[in-house]
Amino acid sequence: MPQIRQADGHAGGTTLMALPAPRTPSPPPREAPGLHWGVIGPGRIAASFVQALRAHTEQRVVPVGSRDAERARAFADRFGIPSAYGSYAEVLDDAWVDIVYIASPHSEHYTHALMAIEAGKHVLVEKAFTRDAGEAEQLIEAAHKQGVFCMEAMWTRFLPHMDVVRQVLDLGLLGEVRTVTADHGQFMSPDKDHRLFAPELAGGALLDLGVYPVSFVAMVLGPFASLAAVGDMTHTGVDGQVSVVVTNAAGAHGVLNTTLHGRTPTTASISGTRARLEIEGDFYTPSTVRLIGRTNELLGLVVPAQRKGGLCYEAAEAARCVAAGKLESELMPLDETLRIMRALDQIRSDILRDVPECLSLPR
Structure with missing residues (x-):
């Protein structure tokens, strides 16, 4: 068996010589430019996302929005988020928000992402991106028209x-x-x-x-x-x-x-x-x-x-792209x-x- 060596700290762990060490994250997630995030849809995946950001990045979630104001407030209290709104429009009107994480059910991704894009916000849209290709095409066209970053949150x-x-x-x-x-x-x-x-x-x-x-x-x-x-x-x-x-x-x-x-x-x-x-x-x-x-x-x-905390990598990629003025991720x-x-x-x-x-x- 080939000799085992220890790879660089953030590069991904123990590596046998026959395989290349991971190049990502480069730089590590914590070194990605810090953005102010808004969250739409305070459910299970949003909780995992916010936990990953808090543990491994300098990203900051500033408001969370839900159709249920009490649900939004409970989520905000749980994660120390400054603002909780009882509507998605209020998240998009928040001047602090640089980018919006769309974490609602994928049946709602098109509507919520389009609202954010038309408000001039960058978006990270949970998978599946939309319900169908027609919705996806319209979202992509809208993001290009508005000149905002848009990416599917395929964290893998x-x-x-x-x-x-x-x-x-x-x-x-x-x-x-x-x-x-x-x-x-x-x-x-x-x-x-x-x-x-x-x-x-x-x-x-x-x-x-x-x-x-x-x-x-x-x-x-x-x-x-x-x-x-x-x-x-x-x-x-x-x-x-x-x-x-x-x-x-x-x-x-x-x-x-x-x-x-x-x-x-x-x-x-x-x-x-x-x-x-x-x-x-x-x-x-x-x-x-x-x-x-x-x-x-x-x-x-x-x-x-x-x-654990693997959702931090997609957030760091989005933050790097936004900071560099890119409209999508390679x-x-x-x-x-x-x-x-x-x-x-x-x-x-x-x-x-x-x-x-x-x-x-x-x-």
């Missing part, structure tokens, strides 16, 4: 172990990539009141869970040349399980699955003619990466130094977000072909 793209993946691909360590796999399944009790089972909230496995493997495969393979999907529906009429096969222009395959019906390994792999790369579950969080040779020998290993460019949304539309078209009433999500 900004984690250090994903930089290892990108370097391995760039260096050709795997040879010719032939197969990419990724899955994300969670057991969700079939409760019609849960947002993932609610058609009016754009529920289903695909937009909430499946967006992770779709985005990962898109990062590795690039634009899809072909796509075929199968799936089934829940009792409420949203997608419960989806399996997809895609190809790229070089003929490499991507195989992915998502489900609400059971906990899957949530792993990912990239197999090439020389070696394969394996990412432990949950692959979309800070995870261990292994480089495996043709005879199944371990060639390299990267273990994350930081397991790590999660808007044209790729749009391609992914179009792929999600095509997947839904495939699996819902026989259920036409589900094709149009509630507006």
Whole structure:
């Protein structure tokens, strides 16, 4: 086995010599320019985001907004946020706010992000970016027109172990990539009141869970040349399980699955003619990466130094881009977000072909 060495402090942990050390974060999240953030939607993901900012960055959340003023105040008190508003408009009217984190259900992303953009605010929009590609295209056009930064909060793209993946691909360590796999399944009790089972909230496995493997495969393979999907529906009429096969222009395959019906390994792999790369579950969080040779020998290993607070990396990237006057991130460019949304539309078209009433999500 290759000798193990200790990588630089913020570079991501213990590294075997055969694998490159992560280059991100560079600089570390705490060194990113500090912005004043507004939060729309004080739910679970917003709580994780604010906790990550407080623990690992110099970013500051100044107001939080909700349709329920008491809910906003409870969230503000919990995290020491100075202002709590009972409307989203008040967040956008706050002169302190540089950038708005859209953390509402993805059924509302388009409306809330467009409000922020038209108010001249930069935006970080939770995944899935919107309900469909049409909404995504309109948001992107609005951001370009207003000259504000806009990015999908696909936090996985900004984690250090994903930089290892990108370097391995760039260096050709795997040879010719032939197969990419990724899955994300969670057991969700079939409760019609849960947002993932609610058609009016754009529920289903695909937009909430499946967006992770779709985005990962898109990062590795690039634009899809072909796509075929199968799936089934829940009792409420949203997608419960989806399996997809895609190809790229070089003929490499991507195989992915998502489900609400059971906990899957949530792993990912990239197999090439020389070696394969394996990412432990949950692959979309800070995870261990292994480089495996043709005879199944371990060639390299990267273990994350930081397991929690991973949302700090996307916030730091947004802050660096805004401070530099950039309107989008090179790590999660808007044209790729749009391609992914179009792929999600095509997947839904495939699996819902026989259920036409589900094709149009509630507006």
